[in-house]
Amino acid sequence: MDKFDNEKKHIWNKFADIERLIDEKFSTLESEILKSASEAQRDANYSSRKVTEYKNRALESKNEAIKTSEEILIIKNKVTNEFIIFQDTVTNASSLASDAEKLHSSAEIKIKELDEWIECSQDKYSSISEILEKYTDLENILENTVSSANLIQTNSNKVKSIVTSSMELKNKIDEAYTEIYGFEEEDEDGNISVNEGKLALLENVYEELNEKISTLDTELSKYKKTNTEELNSIISTSINKIDKFITEKEELIKSIEGKINSLLPRALTTGLSSAYQAKKEAEEENYLNLSKTFVKCILGLMAISLIPIGINIFMVINGKELTEALKDTPQVILGLLPAYLPIMWLAISNNKKINLSKRLIEEYTHKEVLSKTYEGLSTQINNIKEEISHSQLKNKLLFNLLDVNAENPGKLISNYDKSDHPLMEVLDRSSQLATSIEKLSKIPGVRKVAQKLVEKNTHQLKEQDSKVNEAIDSLNDEKDLLDDNQKR
Missing domain, CATH: 1.20.58 (Methane Monooxygenase Hydroxylase; Chain G, domain 1)
Structure with missing residues (x-):
């Protein structure tokens, strides 16, 4: 379409140039003819022969102008008939036709003026003939008339050149027209082949594009409708799922918050009681190990103490007297002291550790019981209707719990860095x-x-x-x- 617009603009520019050149040439010709006519009217008294010649040349110029006007009219008719096809260029074609008609009318006016001038020249010729009969000394005037005729000939040549350039422009316009609208060609057999121009190609492309655009519009509307329905269904389904998910999670959050709120008061006491229980179990295990070691030490001391008795019994059985056997007892006891004293030392140390473990077990048990009973006591206190007693008892219970938990069981371990x-x-x-x-x-x-x-x-x-x-x-x-x- 852009190329077609450019070609159309080019054609209109050519027409405008043709019209401008014709107007300029006609105006120049008119001025020169009028000037020559006025000079001839003043000076050409005895130039009948030259006037006749000038008349003939003017008639030729008239005929050429008429031909040019007819050709321009033909071009105008062709262009007008062809440009009517496009609705978008109707106005331009009409203006072109009106311009061509104006040009034709102006050419006819010029021709009429030439005819009138020729008639006037004939009248003047007759008057000049009459004057020639009266005057005989007008050679200079005749020479001027000849020069005027030569000038008219020159102007006629200029008109011919203008017509030639107009024909060249017409040929270019024909070529542009053929390139745009195409042409028909007949071969030797009489078959007519049509060569389509750019306009036909553009029309075909335009029709194809219109068909494709209409098809795309139809498909796009169907696709839009289908996708809109699918998207609406997906959106509605997603919204329902999201609402359901939000509702479920809100209920879950509420239930979890309720559980957390119900378990928060127990969390402190449960953690403390579990810690005390773990320490108590560790001390109980330590207590059992120490007790086993203490029992083994006692058994070892008993075994060492029975050694002298066993030796005496053995000696008596072997034939020695009891008094002699008893005499060796102090030496046996002194020999057993290195084995007896460490075991005694270990037994005393384990005894102290056992007592300490008992105290720690009792302490941890006491704190565990207080921690476990705190929730129950707190619930019982909350059930009391009197607000004063309720707050006092709750504060006292909390103070006792903090006081008990603040006591460090390590204070029961004293002199741990000294020997036993x-x-x-x-x-x-x-x-x-x-x-x-x-x-x-x-x-x-x-x-x-x-x-x-x-x-x-x-x-x-x-x-x-x-x-x-x-x-x-x-x-x-x-x-x-x-x-x-x-x-x-």
Whole structure:
């Protein structure tokens, strides 16, 4: 379509150029003819022969102008008939026809003016003939008339060139018309073949495009309708599913919130009671292990204690007397002390740990019971109608629970970094007592008391030392007696 518009614009431009050139040439010709006529009227008194010649040339120019006008009229009719096909170019074709008619009418007017001028020239010729009879000295005027005739000839040539250029433009217009509208060609056999132009091709393409567009519109409307229905059904189904999902999840959230709210008060007590229960179970397991170890230590001590008795029984069975067997008993006991003392030490240590485990088990059990009963007591307190008693009891219950949980069971473990051996305990206490007495002796007024305590402590140590020495001496004496008896 763009190419067709360009071709149409080109044709209109050519027509405009033709009309402009014709108007210019006619106006020039008219002015020159009028000028020549006026000069001839003034000067050409004896130029009858030249006037006749000029008349003939003017008639030829008239005929050529008429032919050109007829050709232009034919072109106008062709263009008008062909452009009527398109509704979009009716106005342009009408304007072209009107312009061509105007051009034709203007050409006819010019021809009429030429005819009138020729008639006027003939009248003037007759008048000039009459003047020639009267005047004989008009050669100069005749020469001017000849020059005017030459000028008219020149203008006639210009008109011919204009007509030639108009024909060339007409040929170009015909070529453009043929290229646009096509042409029919007849061969030797009389068969007519039609060569379609660009306009037919454009019409075919336009029809195909219209068909495709109509088909696409139909398919698009069907597709739009089908997809709209499908999308509406999908959207409605999705909305229903989403609403159902939201409703289910809201109900689930509400139920979970209810459960959480119902379990929140129990969460604290349940966590505390489970922690206390785990610690209690660990202490119970430790208690069982310590008890087993303690029992094994007692059995070991009993076994070590039975060794001297077994030796004496064995010696009596082998023929020794009981007194002789008893004499060797202290030596056997002294030999068993390295095995007896560690087992005793282990038994005493396990005994202390067993007692500590009992206390810890009781402590954890007490806290577990309080934690488990807190929820029940809290529910019972909430059922009390009196608000004052309700708040007081609840605060007191919470305070007791916090107080009990704040107590650290580790405070029951004391002196864990000290030895459990009895002898080491005595020495440690003695050193602590000496340190305390030294500190007291530095205080004024307490020195005498400290000295008395030191003397008393020293006296007690001496008594214990003497007792130990006496026991050792007695054992040595018994050993010597046994040796003497064996020698005897």
